[in-house]
Amino acid sequence: MIEVSHLSRQFGTFRAVDDVSFSIPTGQIVALLGPNGAGKTTTMRMICGFLGATSGNVLIDGKDITQDPVQAKSKIGYMPESAPLYSDMIVEDYLNYVARMQNVDAAAKVPALCKTCGLKEVMHKNISELSRGYRQRVGLAHALMNDPEILVLDEPTSGLDPNQIEDVRSLIKEIGKTRTVIISTHILGEVETLCPRVIIISKGKLVADSPTNELRERVGNSLSLNLTLGGASFTDAQKVFAKIDGVVGATKTDGEKIKGERKLCSLRLSVKENAEVRKEIFDAAVKNKWTIYQMEVQKNSLEDVFHALTQGKEEK
Structure with a gap:
């Protein structure tokens, strides 16, 4: 013991x-x-x-x-x-x-x-x-x-x-x-x-x-939505998608890259389990002239929970 x-x-x-x-x-x-x-x-x-x-x-x-x-x-x-x-x-x-x-x-x-x-x-x-x-x-x-x-x-x-x-x-x-x-x-x-x-x-x-x-x-019943956007920065995407009802958080997953002449941004959105937000995300991307290269829904993994509990707390 x-x-x-x-x-x-x-x-x-x-x-x-x-x-x-x-x-x-x-x-x-x-x-x-x-x-x-x-x-x-x-x-x-x-x-x-x-x-x-x-x-x-x-x-x-x-x-x-x-x-x-x-x-x-x-x-x-x-x-x-x-x-x-x-x-x-x-x-x-x-x-x-x-x-x-x-x-x-x-x-x-x-x-x-x-x-x-x-x-x-x-x-x-x-x-x-x-x-x-x-x-x-x-x-x-x-x-x-x-x-x-x-x-x-x-x-x-x-x-x-x-x-x-x-x-x-x-x-x-x-x-x-x-x-x-x-x-x-x-x-x-x-x-x-x-x-x-x-x-x-x-x-x-x-x-x-x-x-x-x-x-x-610990972080509730939620899903993860993996997105790859063209023409968006993580900061801008995070602000825009945070306004959508049902989106509870965003995490950068693969930094920002360049594809052709467009900046690519990969991020993971935490979404309430029964919330259908894909149309609103699509509409927000169109409004901001962003291209969606990927939109993938997945159940929360232990990794998602870990990020939710420690995000912004990396230390020592």
């Missing part, structure tokens, strides 16, 4: 984490989601006891991470975004070294982790020779060495190719069957694939904490 209460962290005048509270029961995989620089890593480092909080506290199974750090940290395995490995060591030697440092029976634990983390093919290779995907696996084996009840993973698939991402996700899903797992990520597909619960942080503040399949309700 993890209990985070009114957690804040100040760096000079900058408040990286601002009064964040949540609890995570045993055996749950939870995504800590937010834009780059949202305060996710700072929050995770405070949960793991690697960074002190300016205010608030973290309890791990009732043990305060600051007041009783040895007991609390013994229950946690942490893998930062770039696993800090000794590149000049052979994988097997490195894991044996980690086992000795943590007073773990290396003869029993290292072979078991080799199997769990899929390291059999590289156990006798130098860490410097490994792909990033295998380095992440070694980092994961390190985090699991003390058989922690809680596993904290910061951007575990960052920098991996699609095949490596799928391998690491499968590994995390298997490990999550017997442990509490917190995954920090800004990759929305990761959340929908792995995590039944999402906590969203933006500008250091908690803006959502919900089961993944219920998160869309």
